[in-house]
Amino acid sequence: MKDTNVIQxxxxxxxxxxxxxxxxxxxxxxxxxxFGFLGANGAGKTTAMKMLxxxxxxxxxxxxxxxxxxxxxxxxxxxxxxxxxxxxALYDDLTVKENIxxxxxxxxxxxxxxxxxxxxxxxxxxxxxxxxxxxxSLPLGWxxxxxxxxxxxxxxxIVFLDEPTGGVDPITRRQFWEMIYKASNNGTTVxxxxxxxxxxxxxxxxxxxxxxKIEALDTPKKLKEQFKVNSMNDVFLKLARNIE
Amino acid sequence: MKRFIGFIKxxxxxxxxxxxxxxxxxxxxxxxxxxFGFAITNEINNVDIAFFDKSKDATTQEIINKxxxxxxxxxxxxxxxxxxxxxxxxxxxxxxxxxxxxxxSEKLTKENKTxxxxxxxxTDPNTANTINNYLSSILQNYQQVINKQxxxxxxxxxxTRLVYNPELKSVFTFVPGVMTVILMLVSAMMTSISIxxxxxxxxxxxxxxxPIKPFQVILGKVFPYIFLSVINAVVIVxxxxxxxxxxxxxxxxxxxxxxxxxxxxxxxxGILISTVSSTQQTAMMxxxxxxxxxxxxxxxxxFPIASMPLPLQIISNxxxxxxxxxxxxxxxxxxxxxxxxxxxxxxxVAMTLFFIAISIKKYKIRLE
Amino acid sequence: MSISVxxxxxxxxxxxxxxxxxxxxxxxxxxGLIGPDGAGKTTIFRILxTLLFADKGTATVAGFDVIEDYKExxxxxxxxxxxxxxxxxxxxxxxxxxxxxxFGTTIEENYDLIKDIYVQIEPFKKRRAGQLSGGMKQKLALxxxxxxxxxVLFLDEPTTGVDPVxxxxxxxxxxxxxQKGITILxxxxxxxxxxxxxxxxxxxxxxxxxxxxxxxxxxxxxTTIYDIKADNIYKLLLALKEYKHSYSVxxxxxxxxxxxxxxxxxxxxxxxxxxxxxxxxxxxxPTETTIEDTFMELAK
Numbered sequence: 006m007k008d009t010n011v012i013q014x015x016x017x018x019x020x021x022x023x024x025x026x027x028x029x030x031x032x033x034x035x036x037x038x039x040f041g042f043l044g045a046n047g048a049g050k051t052t053a054m055k056m057l058x059x060x061x062x063x064x065x066x067x068x069x070x071x072x073x074x075x076x077x078x079x080x081x082x083x084x085x086x087x088x089x090x091x092x093x094a095l096y097d098d099l100t101v102k103e104n105i106x107x108x109x110x111x112x113x114x115x116x117x118x119x120x121x122x123x124x125x126x127x128x129x130x131x132x133x134x135x136x137x138x139x140x141x142s143l144p145l146g147w148x149x150x151x152x153x154x155x156x157x158x159x160x161x162x163i164v165f166l167d168e169p170t171g172g173v174d175p176i177t178r179r180q181f182w183e184m185i186y187k188a189s190n191n192g193t194t195v196x197x198x199x200x201x202x203x204x205x206x207x208x209x210x211x212x213x214x215x216x217x218k219i220e221a222l223d224t225p226k227k228l229k230e231q232f233k234v235n236s237m238n239d240v241f242l243k244l245a246r247n248i249e
Numbered sequence: 250m251k252r253f254i255g256f257i258k259x260x261x262x263x264x265x266x267x268x269x270x271x272x273x274x275x276x277x278x279x280x281x282x283x284x285f286g287f288a289i290t291n292e293i294n295n296v297d298i299a300f301f302d303k304s305k306d307a308t309t310q311e312i313i314n315k316x317x318x319x320x321x322x323x324x325x326x327x328x329x330x331x332x333x334x335x336x337x338x339x340x341x342x343x344x345x346x347x348x349x350x351x352x353x354s355e356k357l358t359k360e361n362k363t364x365x366x367x368x369x370x371x372t373d374p375n376t377a378n379t380i381n382n383y384l385s386s387i388l389q390n391y392q393q394v395i396n397k398q399x400x401x402x403x404x405x406x407x408x409t410r411l412v413y414n415p416e417l418k419s420v421f422t423f424v425p426g427v428m429t430v431i432l433m434l435v436s437a438m439m440t441s442i443s444i445x446x447x448x449x450x451x452x453x454x455x456x457x458x459x460p461i462k463p464f465q466v467i468l469g470k471v472f473p474y475i476f477l478s479v480i481n482a483v484v485i486v487x488x489x490x491x492x493x494x495x496x497x498x499x500x501x502x503x504x505x506x507x508x509x510x511x512x513x514x515x516x517x518x519g520i521l522i523s524t525v526s527s528t529q530q531t532a533m534m535x536x537x538x539x540x541x542x543x544x545x546x547x548x549x550x551x552f553p554i555a556s557m558p559l560p561l562q563i564i565s566n567x568x569x570x571x572x573x574x575x576x577x578x579x580x581x582x583x584x585x586x587x588x589x590x591x592x593x594x595x596x597x598v599a600m601t602l603f604f605i606a607i608s609i610k611k612y613k614i615r616l617e
Numbered sequence: 618m619s620i621s622v623x624x625x626x627x628x629x630x631x632x633x634x635x636x637x638x639x640x641x642x643x644x645x646x647x648x649g650l651i652g653p654d655g656a657g658k659t660t661i662f663r664i665l666x667t668l669l670f671a672d673k674g675t676a677t678v679a680g681f682d683v684i685e686d687y688k689e690x691x692x693x694x695x696x697x698x699x700x701x702x703x704x705x706x707x708x709x710x711x712x713x714x715x716x717x718x719x720f721g722t723t724i725e726e727n728y729d730l731i732k733d734i735y736v737q738i739e740p741f742k743k744r745r746a747g748q749l750s751g752g753m754k755q756k757l758a759l760x761x762x763x764x765x766x767x768x769v770l771f772l773d774e775p776t777t778g779v780d781p782v783x784x785x786x787x788x789x790x791x792x793x794x795x796q797k798g799i800t801i802l803x804x805x806x807x808x809x810x811x812x813x814x815x816x817x818x819x820x821x822x823x824x825x826x827x828x829x830x831x832x833x834x835x836x837x838x839x840t841t842i843y844d845i846k847a848d849n850i851y852k853l854l855l856a857l858k859e860y861k862h863s864y865s866v867x868x869x870x871x872x873x874x875x876x877x878x879x880x881x882x883x884x885x886x887x888x889x890x891x892x893x894x895x896x897x898x899x900x901x902x903p904t905e906t907t908i909e910d911t912f913m914e915l916a917k
Contacts, residue, residue, distance in 0.1 A: 045780035046751035174653030186851035206870040245782040255718030451702035
């Protein structure tokens with residue numbers, strides 16, 4: 006089951022004028038995999054991610070996400086993926102329930118299906134007391150957990166998470182990763198960026214971007230062996246330092 | 250002092266690097282003056298008119314010729330029955346119909362008294378009114394000419410003379426208004442936005458936690474805009490003198506002084522707005538709704554204050570723009586000196602001091 | 618004492634942001650406030666930088682009271698707020714010059730202090746601040762906060778959202794500044810940065826959980842932590858949670874951190890239990906307690 010590729014990227018490039026933000030990156034992500042997409046600030050992670058989720062047109066190269074081409078079928082891609090970013094997740098001035106209904110509606114779920122999903126979500130996350138509260142009044146950790154669940158509402162094949170745990174407390178951060186494990190176990194592919202290097206260890210495979218290029222890609226274990234260090238943090242530092 | 254100069258320098262960087270605000274600063278005054286000067290006007294020109302002449306004689310023909318010959322009206326049509334009056338109005342081009350009764354001339358010669366009917370399309374009441382006035386005055390003129398020929402005794406002939414704006418050029422009344430609106434907008438909106446921008450960006454936090462004093466921040470924000478607003482005022486006055494041939498009867502120095510006073514007034518309002526709003530968006534909304542609308546509607550710029558209902562007349566007194574419009578009209582059109590407008594000037598000074606006092610009181614040295 | 622905070626409380630409308638917080642920072646110390654977003658770190662910073670009044674309690678900075686002597690404090694501290702708060706439309710050099718002038722000094726006068734940091738961004742001094750990368754912005758902000766040679770430096774989450782390389786460099790810079798005698802109060806949500814401070818306060822939900830130096834703080838942890846690993850981390854997590862003696866189970870890097878309700882664990886029994894659950898390649902070994910473990914235990 007894990008052998009089918011759900012993301013296939015070949016020489017994907019994005020240029021802004023003279024500046025090459027993403028420089029011919031090539032990789033693939035298998036079904037159900039947790040794929041860590043790391044890189045320094047300005048290394049081109051966000052730009053690459055935007056191309057994969059169909060909101061930015063690549064300058065050249067090929068990429069298929071959930072079997073759809075990023076050049077020609079970006080609308081189909083959007084239907085088959087979930088996306089959650091740190092900056093925008095849920096509407097602060099709507100209640101948890103209203104947010105769920107709204108996002109369910111956007112992805113064309115039926116009223117019945119939304120209702121069903123909501124009950125399940127309330128049960129799993131223990132939202133009984135807060136389902137009618139405004140999202141703005143909830144702690145960050147709750148918001149992030151709920152928005153991850155919302156990104157999974159329409160049962161996407163792949164879910165893209167852009168720094169989902171930034172600033173979240175350590176316990177919630179781990180609860181969040183348990184949710185990621187669970188999604189992956191259910192066959193959803195998880196594509197995640199993070200600045201926490203311990204989180205890189207949770208991933209099945211990790212890619213590290215430096216100045217628009219993917220400089221390393223493997224399982225955390227093999228990367229550590231390759232660079233002869235004990236932690237992903239050191240792998241990262243070694244890579245970035247070497248380039249400078 | 251060095252701090253202060255450093256601050257002002259920074260403000261100018263902000264202004265000159267923001268294309269949008271530069272456009273508002275310098276593009277808008279010119280656009281507004283042109284707009285009000287050329288497009289929006291109370292004057293009428295070449296209005297299409299129709300005549301229903303039941304009398305059909307030399308007198309009526311003479312009147313018709315006289316009207317058609319004027320630059321205000323164009324004779325478009327002769328009507329031959331009552332029903333047609335309605336239909337020409339419905340078509341929309343004809344704005345007025347002049348109806349001469351069957352016995353028009355007869356009555357005029359026998360009874361020395363006759364009447365015509367002026368029918369105007371009042372869907373646009375201002376235009377209808379103006380058309381009415383113009384037509385009446387042409388008829389009166391004609392009457393005076395015949396009266397002289399007939400030597401009828403005991404006639405009172407009111408001789409009207411329009412002073413200060415004899416040609417009734419609307420641009421002359423608009424320029425002071427436009428200048429007021431622009432100075433208010435540029436000064437109040439731009440300062441309030443530039444202060445709230447610092448709050449939004451978080452730089453205000455750093456400025457607060459620094460030895461720079463609150464009044465230095467405020468003055469530093471205000472100073473560049475005094476400078477720019479004065480440039481604006483000069484541009485507007487030059488435009489009106491050279492493009493619209495508007496006379497400036499009074500002293501330019503006095504005009505400059507009063508403008509600076511009004512600019513400071515508007516700036517202090519801008520600071521006041523910035524103390525109550527925390528985002529640029531709110532500052533802009535308050536400036537537009539709270540300042541622009543009253544300035545345009547209640548200052549006497551467009552609607553004469555004397556014809557407003559009493560409550561609005563009272564409210565208009567608290568609008569600085571009203572006093573400024575009175576002042577600059579007096580200076581530009583009447584050419585009067587300070588002795589005639591000291592009362593209005595004093596009101597503006599008092600308002601300015603009042604606004605500055607509350608702004609200083611309300612300006613926060615902390616985040617709460 | 619360079620900073621002294623006594624029983625400070627502060628609430629906004631419905632939130633009690635800071636609850637009876639007390640701590641002291643010695644002169645020349647690098648003190649860390651460690652906690653997640655919403656823990657009350659920013660509110661404490663704002664109270665100390667005289668931007669907010671506390672509802673209760675007193676505080677002094679560099680010997681000055683935060684309410685009475687706010688003007689002296691504003692002359693003597695450097696402050697770097699949480700988000701990037703410089704003028705994006707001004708160049709690097711213009712920003713620095715501006716902050717130098719409003720503090721009544723010049724770049725040349727205190728160049729020594731910022732030299733280390735500023736040389737890294739000097740090649741870009743004609744570039745607008747808005748166009749700098751995250752790491753460079755942060756260096757510029759630090760230079761601006763230092764330009765007047767403050768006695769106390771307040772850095773509110775300077776490394777949030779910054780990549781590990783820039784973070785590491787940033788902490789190296791802080792260490793060097795500390796050697797120049799500047800007291801530094803820094804806040805961060807990254808637990809791994811805590812180890813770099815002289816002393817730290819762990820904070821969550823407006824309350825201080827513990828204050829100590831990083832080496833001592835982990836000694837408060839009541840029991841031994843075990844690294845456990847198996848071929849499927851998710852199944853391992855679920856299995857450990859089911860285990861009747863389990864006290865806490867958290868994913869931690871490549872391992873799962875496990876603590877037991879008993880004083881010592883029975884490795885054999887646990888291995889058998891996990892094998893029963895279908896797990897293979899099981900490793901169980903005692904490990905060192907980290908600050909993050911301590912934090913989670915205290916916050917539980």
